[in-house]
Amino acid sequence: MTTYYDVVVAGGGTAGGPAATQAARLGARTLLVEKNGALGGTTTVAGVSLPGLFHAWGRQVIAGIGWEAVTRSVREAGLRLPDFTQWEQPHHRLQVRVSPAVLAAVLDDTVVGSGAELLLHAIVAEAAWDGAEWRLTLATKDGLHRIRAGAVVDCTGDADVVALAGLPRSTRPRRQPGTIMVRLGGYDLAAIDVDAVQAAHDDAVRRGDLLPADLAHNPVAKFLRVRGENAIHVTGVQGGTSRDKTAAEVAGRRTLLRILRFLRRQPGLERVVIESWAIETGIRESWTIDGHATITLDDYAGGRAWPDALSYSFYPIDVHRPDGDGIDIRPLAYGTLPTIPRAAMIPRGSSRLVVAGRAISGDQEASSAYRVQASSMAMGQSAGVMAARAVGRGDDVLDLPLDLIRDDLRAHGAILPGDVVVPPLPIKETS
Template sequence: MREQAVEDVDVLVVGGGAAGTCAAIQSAASGAGTMLVEKNGALGGTTTVAGVALPGLFHAWGRQVIAGIGWDLVCRAVDLAGARLPDFTDWRQPHYRLQVPVSAPLYAAVLDEAVLGAGVDLRLHTMVGAVESVADGWSVTLCDKEGLRTVRARRIVDCTGDADVVALAGLTRLRNPALQPGTLMVRLGGYRMEDLDVAALDEAHRRAVAAGDLLPADLSMSERPMARFLRSRGENTIHVTDVDGGTSRTRTAAEVAARRTLLRIHQFLRRQPGLESVTIDSWAVECGIRETFTIDGLARITAQDYATGRHWEDAVCNSFYPIDVHSPDGDGITIRPLEFGTVPTIPRSAMVPKGSRHMMVAGRSVSGDQEANSAYRVQASCMAMGQAAGANAALAAAAGCDITEVPVVEVHREVRALGAIVPGGTGPVDGEVSVGR
């Protein structure tokens, strides 16, 4: 193997999804030499590779509570597509109507442009193989197409979604006894709803499940599954149960299970009247994984904390989404909207693993119970967490101090300089928030 020179960076961000792209851009803007490592060939994570191209929610009760880097990137992608933003002032709509659809390929290109424009050293098709604590930082082994290389990073932001770097560093990860199912995002075509006898299709579905041709959880919903599935063209309506995306071996099993699920559904549909010509017009190359691990953080966000809008003393960003737990057996979803006026916050202490001085986590693996995690794992909240983590890591690297020694007010100042809204409602101008563009 060819020997590689050791590279030095101030901040290493691992994972280029919703949290990681914002973390890297903010870190670079805060003056840190920043490297972003991503295992896939495109940035965007769940939004692009897993096909959940519906970043949200940025608004609560008719006002904006999350802005900054992620919001700007989403708006840029919407503008490029010639699309329009939802009417965020009409907050009584179902929460899914206040998501912001983006074109995944355009969004991925926007992320490339923003990350490279910020001066970030971007490494796609690269993974972390080992992490070792050293004086004032980390020695990290990266695996790329040329082999292994060593990077010395003063601070790390783990945005892998699975807390992979945390585990490689020997720190503790936690998992729930029963994991929520995954979803393979698809969009079907080749049929018209007006040509279909949905009641007859529901009966055909019941018989297929009884015969073992379909699994009960395949179409997510137990009551009248065919109506919802067909009206949505299959989007976000497939449940892949008993999957675990936490290791390469179990993730492989999840991907195979997802495609087998799609094959079962497709074969069933093609046998039904009016669906003989059904097509799969698009599909995600990865199964969307809702949960794997969370860190054992200095603090842990509970459902009570989230649902009551607890304002943590060290809150670095807002979050907003209903508690949204998909039943582990695939039989439906429990959605609990927040009470009017509630805007939860995310504390820095839930983003720092116990036993670590120089590492932060942003995204769905932040410390919390299953119900709280089901809400703050969504993309807009991950963007806000990532931006805050990027600022915090950059400031810690510059000062040579622990992650938790950076005053939270300084983190707020850094992210507000790039348009973020911090807990308490303050954005670039105190008290001024917007409802869209």
């Protein structure tokens, strides 16, 4: 293993792949370190195989490296893209269904094809800035390896490198629940008395055999109709440490087993099976950094055009209530185009360190929207540019000219804030 890299990217999820690819495409000697056996994070390992949103109000607002990988995987898998011109549909219908296996393979090819070095089944275990470069220790199956880096991009989702470097991060006392992704089969919904199953469910909750949030407060009819997909809440979880992750995984599988046992006791559901499941319980929020700027609900929902914005983000406010008591979805007003500023991606007190993904600096309501895959992909690509250019110029990431970053992003297919104009809604004639 090389002992020095220009850029080390920690975490190969939705942000990490584009970050490493972009840095390598700019000529930086790049290493991507991922703890799992596949890239893609939430989209692949956690089974949320519906990345979005890349479009707003019928206009594409996020493109670039992440979009390239997603659309290539759609073609390879023989799937189809939604009709993005039909923007008045519910937002989930405009997310892109992908095959996790195919996307993971495409991401391998994208990252390795860029010239970046890929190391799976490894994590950053120590991180320190010595005044000139980063000193990192990697924990691998064959022992500890010490390397140096000119810049680091933290795409762990939990700001792990930020914490290892002794920089502040914060968490909220009431966090959103996680979700374990499954798809159920082995039953014919038309042959089931869903009212009877609903009554049995309510009785099971009263007895304590099920928790109120197990079905994400969905009616039984809806839960069975969607085959349990993205319809299970795992409450009280935190994802920021190995102990926390262990507790989340155990809680997720216990939840799944509770639901399975309950369903198999119901008439018509005796042969219910789990057709697919994700090995990781998906975590919606854990830790956030103390950035040079903090994105608030008003900033996001108001479509604030930050002067240092490097990407768009588009998704409704999507707070899964911390106690598992349902979901608070608030669509954005027509024409709203939220943006992500560079300053929210840079931890205070850091040098040549960029964060991309859900751990950037923002409040719970804003982060419930920008945490999603497409937004994280755009952030990752921006972070890759900043890290590579900072090392190449000998600058800190906050000192890089914004025009330089934006020119690089556009040259690699990204869409920048200000590039998209949303037309006014046509005035409806009244009789």
